[in-house]
Amino acid sequence: MVGLTSTVDGLTSAQVAAAKPNHVPRRSSRSFSAIIRSNVFTLFNLVIGVLWALILIFGEWQDGLFGLVIVANALIGIVQELRAKRTLDKLAVINEEPVRVRRDGAEREIHPQDIVLGDLILLGPGDRLLVDGDVIASDGLEIDESLLTGEADPVHKQPGDHVLSGSFAVAGSGSFVATKVGTDAYAVRLAEEASKFHLAHSELREGVSNFIKYITWLVVPIGALLIYSQVSNSVDFRTAITGAVAGIVTMIPEGLVLMTSIAFAVGVVRLGRRRCLVQELPAIEGLARVDVLCLDKTGTLTAGGMDLDQVLPLGDGHPVDDALAALSHADSRPNATALALQARYPAPGDGWTAGQSVPFSSARKWSGADFGERGAWVLGAPDVLLHAGDGYDRAAELATTGARVLALCRADRLPAPGEDGAALEPVALVTLKQRVRPDADETLRYFAKQGVTVKVISGDNPEAVAAIATGLGIPDGHRFLDARTLPDDDPDKLGELLDGHTVFGRVTPQQKRKFVAALQARGHTVAMTGDGVNDVLALKDADLGIAMGAGSPATKAVAQVVLLDNKFATLPHVVGEGRRVLANIERVSNLFLTKTFYAIVLSLAVGVAGVMFPFAPRHSTLVNALTIGIPAFFLALAPTFERARPGFVRRVLRFAVPSGVLCAAAVLASFWLAHKGTSTLIQDQTSAVITLFLTTWWVLVLIARPLTWWRVLLVGAMAVAFGIGLTLPFVRTFFALEPGDLANDLSAVGVAVVASLVISVAVKVAGTLRT
Structure with a gap:
C-alpha cells in the first residue's frame, strides 16, 4: 500500500478525487430518528396508552387527561435532547483537530473526514492517528499505543513500520x-x-433504572388484583374500570425518567454555552462527586507558552548562544520551550546543522542533537542531567523561586536510552518564566471552599511547582515531594503519601496513572486535568478527565469534558452544574417515588379489602400536576451547591417509602370516615382528594427545603391553584369535585394535618431531611 504515494509530494488533486474517503459517521449525539424512538416507544408509554384506551372506551374523557402525559413526556424529552444534540454537534465540530497532509507537494490542513486512502499524513508530538498506515519518514518518531495494547512505553517507529488509528x-x-x-x-x-453522546455507568442512572424495573414488575400483579377487585365488587362496570385505572396510573413514575433526561440535557446545553464540551452525559454526574482534583501545572495553572528569562553560563569558552539557537530549531515541531528560545534566537548559526537528534519526551525529560564537529548538545531537567556540583546546586536554588530551570550540557555523543548524565559536561543554566493564568487564584479558592482537595502534579522541579502553588494560595502548597522518591510497588504507601502532600514534581506519565489509581483506592472520586500527551493515561483512568481545548488531540479524545476556550475558571461552573443535576434529580425522585409508593399501598389495600378506589384518574391528574409534575420541572433545573454523596438509592427509599405509606394511610382513613356518613361517592372521593393533596403538598414542602423565596412562591402557588380549583364551579365540575359536606372536608383536613406531622417525624428519623 505504500506505493499509493509514489513521492514525498503526496497525492495529486486528481488522485485525491478518485481515492476512497475517510467516511466515519460523527457520533457526538444520537440521530434524530433514535431520539424520536427512545422518547416515544417506551414501556411506560405503552402501559399508559393501553390504560388511556380503556378510559376512552369505558369511562369519561375527563378521566383520560393522564394520557396527555404521553404527548408531554415525548415532546419535552425530544425537544430537550434535540437542543443538547445541536449543542454537542456544534461543539464536536469545533473540537475536531485538523490533520496535516502533503498534497501536490504542499503541506495543508484538512478535516479528518477529508482524508483519503493513500494520503501522506504528517505527524508531530500530540497528534492523534485517525487512520491506519505505513511510516514513510521518521525523525525520532515515537508512538504511544497504550490505548490499543495497554503497553505504556512509547514505540519507536522507523520507515516501513505499521501504525494504527x-x-x-x-x-x-x-x-x-x-x-x-x-x-x-x-x-x-x-x-x-471518544466523542459519543451516550449513557455510561452511573449510580444515578442505574438507581433510576432499578426503580423503574422493580416498579414495572409490581404494577403487573397489583394492577391485576386491583382490576379483579374493582370489577368483582362494583355494580357499575365503568366505575370499576375507572377506579382500577386510577390506581395503576398513579403507580407509574412516568415523569422520573423524563426529568432525569431533561436535567442531564439541560446541563449539557448550559455547559456548552460556556464553551465546555461534555462528551459523555454521565460526566455531569461525575462532576458532582469529585472530591480530589489533580491539576497538571503546565497548561492548567500556567497559561500556554513561556518566556526566556536568563541564560547563566557555568564556565567560559562555550558557544552557549549558538548551541541554544541550534537546539531550538532542530525539531520540526517545536514545543513551548523551543518556541521561547526561538523568540530570543530567530535562526541557528552557520555550521550548526543537526545530524542525529532526540526529540523531547516527558519520560526522558530532555532533548538533544548531534552537530558533528561541534559536539552533541542536550537540554533538559537539571536534576536528570546533573547529579552534583555547582550547577546542580544553583539550579536547585533557582527552582525555589518558581522559575523553570533547564540545564544545557555538551557531550561527545548523545546519551543512549536509559544512560545517565555522567558523561555530560554542564555548560549553562536556562531559566524560563511561566505565565500563571489570571483566573487560577479565584478558581482555586472556589475549590477550597467547596471541599475539593487539589493535588498539583507536574513533570517540573517540585520546588518550582511548590513555589507557584504557594503563590496561588493552594492549601498546603508547600508540602511537596519528588516523584522519583515515591514507591512503585506499594499502592497503599503511595496513597498515604498522596493524601499527605499537595505538590508532586518530576512525575512521569506512568506515575500519573498510578496516582489516580492510588487515590481511587482510598475512596476518592478523582478528576484529572491536562493538555499534553503525557496526561492521556491518567485522564483515561480518572473518574472524570478534563482536557484543555488547546491541548493535544489525544487528550481531547479520551477526556469526558473539554474546556474549548482553555479557561481554567470554567471548572467551577462544571462542578457546580454536576452538583445541580445530581441534587435536583434526587429531589424529584423523592417526589415521584412517594407517589408510586402511596399508589402501591392504596392499590393493595383496596384490592385485598374489595372496596372502591378512593379517587378517579382525573383526581390523580390534578393532584399529581400540582404536587409533582409542575414543581418537579422547576426543582430539577434549579441552582444548588450541595455536595454530592453516594447512596442515592438508599436515601430516596428512606424518604419515599415512609412518606408514601403515610400518605396512603391518610387517604384511606379520610375516605373511610367520609364513606361512613350519608354523602355521595363523589363527596367521599373529594375528601380523599383533599387529604391526598395536603399530604403530598407537605411532602413537596419538605423536599423543596431550604425554602428560598422562589421555592416558597412555588409551593404557595400550588396550594393557591388547588384552592381555586375547589372554588370555581366549572373546575369542580370538570374534575368531579364536590366539597359541600363540611364534616367530611374538616375531617379530611384534620387527617392530613396529623399525617403531615407524622411524615415530618418519619423522614427526620430516617435522616433524609435536607437542611
Whole structure:
C-alpha cells in the first residue's frame, strides 16, 4: 500500500478525487430518528396508552387527561435532547483537530473526514492517528499505543513500520501513508466512542433504572388484583374500570425518567454555552462527586507558552548562544520551550546543522542533537542531567523561586536510552518564566471552599511547582515531594503519601496513572486535568478527565469534558452544574417515588379489602400536576451547591417509602370516615382528594427545603391553584369535585394535618431531611 504515494509530494488533486474517503459517521449525539424512538416507544408509554384506551372506551374523557402525559413526556424529552444534540454537534465540530497532509507537494490542513486512502499524513508530538498506515519518514518518531495494547512505553517507529488509528505521537516527527480509512481502520470504534453522546455507568442512572424495573414488575400483579377487585365488587362496570385505572396510573413514575433526561440535557446545553464540551452525559454526574482534583501545572495553572528569562553560563569558552539557537530549531515541531528560545534566537548559526537528534519526551525529560564537529548538545531537567556540583546546586536554588530551570550540557555523543548524565559536561543554566493564568487564584479558592482537595502534579522541579502553588494560595502548597522518591510497588504507601502532600514534581506519565489509581483506592472520586500527551493515561483512568481545548488531540479524545476556550475558571461552573443535576434529580425522585409508593399501598389495600378506589384518574391528574409534575420541572433545573454523596438509592427509599405509606394511610382513613356518613361517592372521593393533596403538598414542602423565596412562591402557588380549583364551579365540575359536606372536608383536613406531622417525624428519623 505504500506505493499509493509514489513521492514525498503526496497525492495529486486528481488522485485525491478518485481515492476512497475517510467516511466515519460523527457520533457526538444520537440521530434524530433514535431520539424520536427512545422518547416515544417506551414501556411506560405503552402501559399508559393501553390504560388511556380503556378510559376512552369505558369511562369519561375527563378521566383520560393522564394520557396527555404521553404527548408531554415525548415532546419535552425530544425537544430537550434535540437542543443538547445541536449543542454537542456544534461543539464536536469545533473540537475536531485538523490533520496535516502533503498534497501536490504542499503541506495543508484538512478535516479528518477529508482524508483519503493513500494520503501522506504528517505527524508531530500530540497528534492523534485517525487512520491506519505505513511510516514513510521518521525523525525520532515515537508512538504511544497504550490505548490499543495497554503497553505504556512509547514505540519507536522507523520507515516501513505499521501504525494504527487510536494511537498518538508523543515525540519526534514523521509521516505515514494512509492504508486503511473509514470503517476499515483498526480503531474506528475507539475514535467514535471518544466523542459519543451516550449513557455510561452511573449510580444515578442505574438507581433510576432499578426503580423503574422493580416498579414495572409490581404494577403487573397489583394492577391485576386491583382490576379483579374493582370489577368483582362494583355494580357499575365503568366505575370499576375507572377506579382500577386510577390506581395503576398513579403507580407509574412516568415523569422520573423524563426529568432525569431533561436535567442531564439541560446541563449539557448550559455547559456548552460556556464553551465546555461534555462528551459523555454521565460526566455531569461525575462532576458532582469529585472530591480530589489533580491539576497538571503546565497548561492548567500556567497559561500556554513561556518566556526566556536568563541564560547563566557555568564556565567560559562555550558557544552557549549558538548551541541554544541550534537546539531550538532542530525539531520540526517545536514545543513551548523551543518556541521561547526561538523568540530570543530567530535562526541557528552557520555550521550548526543537526545530524542525529532526540526529540523531547516527558519520560526522558530532555532533548538533544548531534552537530558533528561541534559536539552533541542536550537540554533538559537539571536534576536528570546533573547529579552534583555547582550547577546542580544553583539550579536547585533557582527552582525555589518558581522559575523553570533547564540545564544545557555538551557531550561527545548523545546519551543512549536509559544512560545517565555522567558523561555530560554542564555548560549553562536556562531559566524560563511561566505565565500563571489570571483566573487560577479565584478558581482555586472556589475549590477550597467547596471541599475539593487539589493535588498539583507536574513533570517540573517540585520546588518550582511548590513555589507557584504557594503563590496561588493552594492549601498546603508547600508540602511537596519528588516523584522519583515515591514507591512503585506499594499502592497503599503511595496513597498515604498522596493524601499527605499537595505538590508532586518530576512525575512521569506512568506515575500519573498510578496516582489516580492510588487515590481511587482510598475512596476518592478523582478528576484529572491536562493538555499534553503525557496526561492521556491518567485522564483515561480518572473518574472524570478534563482536557484543555488547546491541548493535544489525544487528550481531547479520551477526556469526558473539554474546556474549548482553555479557561481554567470554567471548572467551577462544571462542578457546580454536576452538583445541580445530581441534587435536583434526587429531589424529584423523592417526589415521584412517594407517589408510586402511596399508589402501591392504596392499590393493595383496596384490592385485598374489595372496596372502591378512593379517587378517579382525573383526581390523580390534578393532584399529581400540582404536587409533582409542575414543581418537579422547576426543582430539577434549579441552582444548588450541595455536595454530592453516594447512596442515592438508599436515601430516596428512606424518604419515599415512609412518606408514601403515610400518605396512603391518610387517604384511606379520610375516605373511610367520609364513606361512613350519608354523602355521595363523589363527596367521599373529594375528601380523599383533599387529604391526598395536603399530604403530598407537605411532602413537596419538605423536599423543596431550604425554602428560598422562589421555592416558597412555588409551593404557595400550588396550594393557591388547588384552592381555586375547589372554588370555581366549572373546575369542580370538570374534575368531579364536590366539597359541600363540611364534616367530611374538616375531617379530611384534620387527617392530613396529623399525617403531615407524622411524615415530618418519619423522614427526620430516617435522616433524609435536607437542611
